[in-house]
Amino acid sequence: MSNKKKSDKGITSRAEDYSQWYNELVVKADLAENSGVRGSMVIKPYGYAIWEKMKEQLDKMFKETGHQNAYFPLFIPKSYFSKEASHVEGFAKECAVVTHYRLKTAEDGTIVVDETAKLEEELIVRPTSETIIWSTYKKWIQSYRDLPLLINQWANVVRWEMRTRLFLRTAEFLWQEGHTAHATSAEAIAETTQMINIYAEFAEKYMAMPVIKGSKTEKERFAGALETFTIEALMQDGKALQSGTSHFLGQNFAKAFDVTFTDKTGKQEYVWASSWGVSTRLMGALIMAHSDDKGLVLPPKLAPIQVVIVPIYKSEEDLEKIRELVNGITDQLKEKGISFKFDDRDTHRPGHKFAEYELKGVPVRLALGMRDIANGNIELARRDTFEKKIFPQEGIADYIDNLLKEMQEAIFNKALKFREEKTHKVDTYEEFKKVLNEETGFILAHWDGTSETEEKIKNETKATIRCIPFDAPEEEGRCMVTGKPSNKRVLFAKSY
RNA sequence: CGGGGUGUAGCGCAGCCCGGUUAGCGCAUCUGCUUUGGGAGCAGAGGGUCGCAGGUUCGAAUCCUGCCACCCCGACCA
Known part of the structure; x- marks a missing residue:
């Protein structure tokens, strides 16, 4: 009986069924849901807000290291795609193909593909953009003066996977892909190394998720790469999750797409390449690395809402008094750049809100009622440890500012300890x-x-x-x- | 692509084996009153092409045939 009640309100525990725990958590924390299209998900506002925070930070790190954003087409002519043999072989089995460009209404009123509108050459929905980018780079690169070319794009890609799971493996996913061209092998390798280091720094400092950097074996390497660097994280069920990769492509793509440049001595050379990417799979990593049976646990640096304030009141007058006090606190939070939400909805009771924000992983919760007002106090609860304390309202913003930093570290240390034990x-x-x-x-x-x-x-x-x-x-x-x-x-x- | 399963209200399910009132239940939704320091209570209300197309029958959610979709387990993958 109590189990049934639990499944209505809470989520399945990790011990009971890890994979079900994950699925329920993603849906109930309002991160994403399955759509009408097999293997394709809808990312909901709260989930997308987390992705945006990740994206914003990564984008900043890319730009700080000299990269620029650009955008290349979703569709790739089939002919482009078949130039680099090992690359095609790696992706051929999971490509969506566009063959027609028009629909028509059939006699029975249904919508059908107009067979007369067949494309001369089929278009491939990009599973990754190496081919279209390198056929463009051919036009952009002539001299050593055009190098290095350091480009990133934020895009969606499609891989027709057999089995899919929200965020971890979806048919369509969001990612960034960096594609760089260099005059020498050493420079391209340095770039490949720099980017895996950036991914590792992001994972550890922002996602609070310890990772192990290393090289892939030949068998596990990216299709068309000479060397693949990876960051590997350990999830709570003891399985590894590849969280980001950076590839040294040698001159494979330059040769396939005939991208040459004139070096300082006047000699024609093929350029050297790297590519690197992380995807919405990082959302899956973030969820599985820290969350517990009560819901999501978000590191403060990636939490869309860092502090939630729940008023506890009996009358409109009470709420007015609370609101006044809260305004003073939120002004201070704003000054410190701390994101917050004052949840004064009258449609839900405090207990409901407490459970909801725990499910959504909001790091710090403040509760303020008439009792606290009388004593000049405020109740503070932290999400990672469930620790609940009463504090004086005075100086609470400073305390929270430090607490968020402390929690960021605590969450990382907990994950690191877990990994070391495992x-x-x-x-x-x-x-x-x-x-x-x-x-x-x-x-x-x-x-x-x-x-x-x-x-x-x-x-x-x-x-x-x-x-x-x-x-x-x-x-x-x-x-x-x-x-x-x-x-x-x-x-x-x-x-x- | 192999093995298994499921399609009934927004979500989760019962009913089907053994055909027969007006197709039920829980959650959610809406209205009203009482509540508010850990997922509120009571009363009432709304919401359905029973996956699709045929067939059998006086009568089909239920039986038969075909199709479609989705889920789970394997081989492939960020």
Whole structure:
């Protein structure tokens, strides 16, 4: 009976069913919902507000490192798409294709495709924009003076995935994709490295989510890349989530699209390239990294509302007195650049509002009633720890300002502690399997460096090599499967 | 694409096996009164092409045939 009541008002607990917990949380916290189109979601205002905060910060970081935004078309002619062989192979199986450009009304009154309006050449809805961008860059780049070319675009892309999940994998998703061109290999690699560092900084400082930076193995590399760098985060169910990637493309795309430049010595050379991206999948990462059975837990830096104020009153006169006091407090919050909401709706009672803002992950909640007014106090509750305290109204804005910073750190530290507890070093394959089944999480183990072994491990355990961490210490060891020598440990996990 | 399942009010479901009043229930919505320091109570009201198209029948949400859509589990993926 109590369970039934719980499912009406609250959400399924993580222990009960992690995946259901996630789905219910996304819907009930008003972040997104499924649409009438398979695998495509509607991002609701509250969810979009979080995405906008992420976007705003990332955009700032890109611009600070010399990048500019531009916009390239949604449709890509099929012919462009087939120039870089390994790239096509990677995406061909999941492309939406436009074949006609007109509809008509059939005799029975239904709307049908007008077969006479067939396109000469089919258009591909972009699954990523390398091809259309590189065919444009060919026109933009002639001399070393045109380099480096540092461009980013914010866009939507479509990948016809078999199985989809809100934010984590949708058929259409929002992202940014950076595409840069350089005169030398070293510069392109430096760019690729710089961008993965920016992603890591964003993840850790803004999303409060610790990540491990590293290189992908050949098997897990982006289609058409020579090197893929990644940031990997650990979710609360012990699975890894690839949260951002940066690719060194070598001269593959330059050669495929014939993009050359004249260098200082007058020689014709192909340019060197990088591409990098993060998507609305970061929303999924943010949700799964911190949230609890009561709902969302948002790091203050990304919370659309940082402080909510709930009045507790019996009469209009009471509410007026509260409102006056609240105005004084919100003026101070405004000065400090803290976002807030005064929820004076008369249609819901305080308890309802408390639960609602916990579900939505608002970091700080203030409650103010006649009792507090009489004593010059205010009640403050923090979302991450549920700690509730009574404070004097005097100086509350300063206190909140510090508290938000403290919470940002506390949320990161909690996630970091969790990751450390869930990271295991193992030396034998038996131990590896045991940890995967009983503990889950990240596993650091020796690997012989071959795709065969990697494949075998994946088939037998479903775990993959998430990355070869940049900071992995040199260490003599033997591959846990084949016993061949290895000089560092790589990071394994089951992943999303 | 293989295996399983579901389509009935805005949402979640019952009814179907065994055909028969006016198709129910919970949540939500609307109105009124009382409430307001942890998801309010009572009273009343509105809301349906029963996924679509055929068929069987005096009669179909229920039986039959075909189609469509969606969900879950696998192989692929940010």
